[in-house]
Amino acid sequence: MEHEQIHKKIGKSLQAIRKARSLSLDQVAELTGVSKAMLGQIERGDSNPTISILWKIVNGLRISFTSLIEEEPAKVTHFRFENLEPFVEEEGRYRAFPLVPFDQQKRFEIYTVEMEANCTHISEPHNEGIEEYILMMQGELDITIQQKTYTLKVGDALRFTADQSHIYTNKTDQKTMYHNIILYPS
Known part of the structure; x- marks a missing residue:
């Protein structure tokens, strides 16, 4: 299975975190100091954000840096x-x-x-x-x-x-x- 490009993974994770907290892009922009337009591009996977932008996002949302790139745990794990x-x-x-x-x-x-x-x-x-x-x-x-x-x-x-x-x-x-x-x- 081909690994997903990191900026696509970051976009999906950011969107999942934002939706789980019921936040709008405007609210995330306010919390992080990153523009709504940039956040939208990141979520869609259209932008490869810099590390400094990622730090603004994780600090504003109070999450760990790796939470944006962690693999989602499998819903089923078969231990043989x-x-x-x-x-x-x-x-x-x-x-x-x-x-x-x-x-x-x-x-x-x-x-x-x-x-x-x-x-x-x-x-x-x-x-x-x-x-x-x-x-x-x-x-x-x-x-x-x-x-x-x-x-x-x-x-x-x-x-x-x-x-x-x-x-x-x-x-x-x-x-x-x-x-x-x-x-x-x-």
């Missing part, structure tokens, strides 16, 4: 399990696949974890405010937090603050699989 490289511990018997990577805006990440039979994994305490959500998909899992053990079966979920040591144990003779959602404080 088969393409993932796992983090491996316990001699390969504990595998954490980064299914949905961390996103600065959303503040979470999702792993698919596989644990072989009779495998134990000790997790160090995470930073304060971090929460974990465990959603069981296959097998059975014991999670020990502050000397209390919770047994999860298929379909179960567990939420806990992860700023304390926690131990994952698959005591069964079959593989266990679960999703681990890690939520970071803002």
Whole structure:
């Protein structure tokens, strides 16, 4: 797919931002000190604005410079399990696949974890405010937090603050699989 020329992208972004804020070209001209005619040319992609004009626009609208050239996030993202490289511990018997990577805006990440039979994994305490959500998909899992053990079966979920040591144990003779959602404080 051919990349769009930068001035066309800036024009589309500026127009989208202006419409999202219900501003007229006159109002944007007033906020930015850039003429209505110039703003119209920029939005249509007819003008390749100078950096100083772009700075007037971003300062007047109180937006970041890159917000004029950022790619719009995809409405659909397909994360394929088969393409993932796992983090491996316990001699390969504990595998954490980064299914949905961390996103600065959303503040979470999702792993698919596989644990072989009779495998134990000790997790160090995470930073304060971090929460974990465990959603069981296959097998059975014991999670020990502050000397209390919770047994999860298929379909179960567990939420806990992860700023304390926690131990994952698959005591069964079959593989266990679960999703681990890690939520970071803002």
